Amino acid sequence: MFPFSRSVLSTISPPIPAAYKWTTKSHRQLLDMSQGVPGTPPHPMLQQALAQIGNAWGYCPAEGEPALREALAKEMRSIYGLTKGDENVDITSSDIAITSGCNLAFVAAIMAIADAGDEVILPVPWYFNHQMTLTLLGMQPVPLSTSASDGFLPSPSLAAQLINPGKTRAIALVTPNNPTGAVYPPELLQEFANLAREKGIALILDETYRDFIIPESAPHSLFNKTPSDSSSWRSHVISLYSFSKSYRIPSHRLGAITASPTLLTQIGKILDTLQICAPRPPQIALASLVPSNSPDPSGESIPLLSLLHQDILFTSQAIHLRHALFKSALTTEAPKWKIASQGAYYAFVQHPFPGRSSEEVCQRLVEEVGVRVLPVAFFGGDSNRKVDGEQDSDADRYIRFSVANIDDNSVVGVCQRLAEAESAFRDWTV
Ligand SMILES: Cc1ncc(COP(=O)(O)O)c(C=O)c1O
Numbered sequence: 001m002f003p004f005s006r007s008v009l010s011t012i013s014p015p016i017p018a019a020y021k022w023t024t025k026s027h028r029q030l031l032d033m034s035q036g037v038p039g040t041p042p043h044p045m046l047q048q049a050l051a052q053i054g055n056a057w058g059y060c061p062a063e064g065e066p067a068l069r070e071a072l073a074k075e076m077r078s079i080y081g082l083t084k085g086d087e088n089v090d091i092t093s094s095d096i097a098i099t100s101g102c103n104l105a106f107v108a109a110i111m112a113i114a115d116a117g118d119e120v121i122l123p124v125p126w127y128f129n130h131q132m133t134l135t136l137l138g139m140q141p142v143p144l145s146t147s148a149s150d151g152f153l154p155s156p157s158l159a160a161q162l163i164n165p166g167k168t169r170a171i172a173l174v175t176p177n178n179p180t181g182a183v184y185p186p187e188l189l190q191e192f193a194n195l196a197r198e199k200g201i202a203l204i205l206d207e208t209y210r211d212f213i214i215p216e217s218a219p220h221s222l223f224n225k226t227p228s229d230s231s232s233w234r235s236h237v238i239s240l241y242s243f244s245k246s247y248r249i250p251s252h253r254l255g256a257i258t259a260s261p262t263l264l265t266q267i268g269k270i271l272d273t274l275q276i277c278a279p280r281p282p283q284i285a286l287a288s289l290v291p292s293n294s295p296d297p298s299g300e301s302i303p304l305l306s307l308l309h310q311d312i313l314f315t316s317q318a319i320h321l322r323h324a325l326f327k328s329a330l331t332t333e334a335p336k337w338k339i340a341s342q343g344a345y346y347a348f349v350q351h352p353f354p355g356r357s358s359e360e361v362c363q364r365l366v367e368e369v370g371v372r373v374l375p376v377a378f379f380g381g382d383s384n385r386k387v388d389g390e391q392d393s394d395a396d397r398y399i400r401f402s403v404a405n406i407d408d409n410s411v412v413g414v415c416q417r418l419a420e421a422e423s424a425f426r427d428w429t430v
Helices: 015-021 044-051 066-080 102-113 128-136 156-162 186-199 261-274 280-288 306-333 358-369 408-424
Strands: 096-099 119-124 140-145 168-174 202-206 237-242 255-258 338-343 346-350 398-402
Touching: 044 280, 044 306, 066 096, 066 280, 096 102, 096 261, 102 128, 102 168, 102 202, 102 237, 102 255, 102 261, 119 128, 128 140, 140 156, 156 186, 168 186, 186 202, 306 338, 306 346, 306 408, 358 398, 358 408
Parallel strands: 119 140, 119 168, 168 202, 202 237
Antiparallel strands: 096 255, 237 255, 338 346, 346 398
């Protein structure tokens, strides 16, 4: 047999299928809070647009359909301009490339700025596909510890200590976070952006879950116009987006990179090689839904798909209410299970069995009480360290619950079964 790539062999196997191998011995229906995917089909308007796509079987430009890039730029000006107005946001369609999903956006972005042997700082727990991408490419993920006491928010000063001159190429953050649900405040993101600019490295922001917080203000102000080009976000920020969750089209594989046109020229080489172009039918379908009879002749104030935007807001309000329900049901039904953080799609919960790993708890939850959730160990979180570098003995006690695709009755059912687990696992001390 021929040898396999050392990088591929040193990369972990996809963790989610491992959780799907656990089978329940319970006679009851399995309650599944493991999956971070939308629970309902796309909006009927989008389904109809997808069904009506005509001629879309040819390639389009590697960086995407111009109409969708234009619409997305407008959408981003509206979202990041919520506090100070669209006109203060410095994003145009030439800053945007459409990718075959956000995972590929990360691959392309990191390949454009780092080489094998380089280092990339990732807060722990991390999104496992980021870590897997780095190891597949021979790059070194450098764990940045976070803790429940800080709401799993990463520290810019700790990150600064991890920067290895000449080796570190980027800090990659996910906000709102997968798996912790933590939403990074705008000021914290600004501090990370300042650090990246000062050190001449990139700040990569994966904003896949951006639309699932109730928008009272802009998610951050990194894209604001600045007095000079030299202070613009383009020298140090790369933002990634996914259409999978907001528009509920994960199988259509659409994501986006927002970066300087100079970097996008380099990224274009990678996109041309890896994807040629992102799937064209959903790009055309989405672009066709941009309102054409805009009351504002410039169209500036109309976000992409203003109708679908209402639908996204509706989903995010429903998820928000489900988070509240989960919190109150857990407090009443299973108070020994403690929510450490929650937001957007996820709640991150500490289990009540000291000394037991998150993975063994999750496996028993499936087998004995019919609840499927994901252990922090799948997100590298079992290796989280305390600020002083000591191994954190509680680091492997967290479990990710997805509140995105489950109904309210099942949420309460899950909490009741967590309480049952305390007596079902009676060979363990609580
Ligand atoms: C943080 C994060 N980034 C990217 C993705 C993948 O997005 P896409 O379907 O657009 O590739 C996910 C999916 O769960 C995710 O959690």
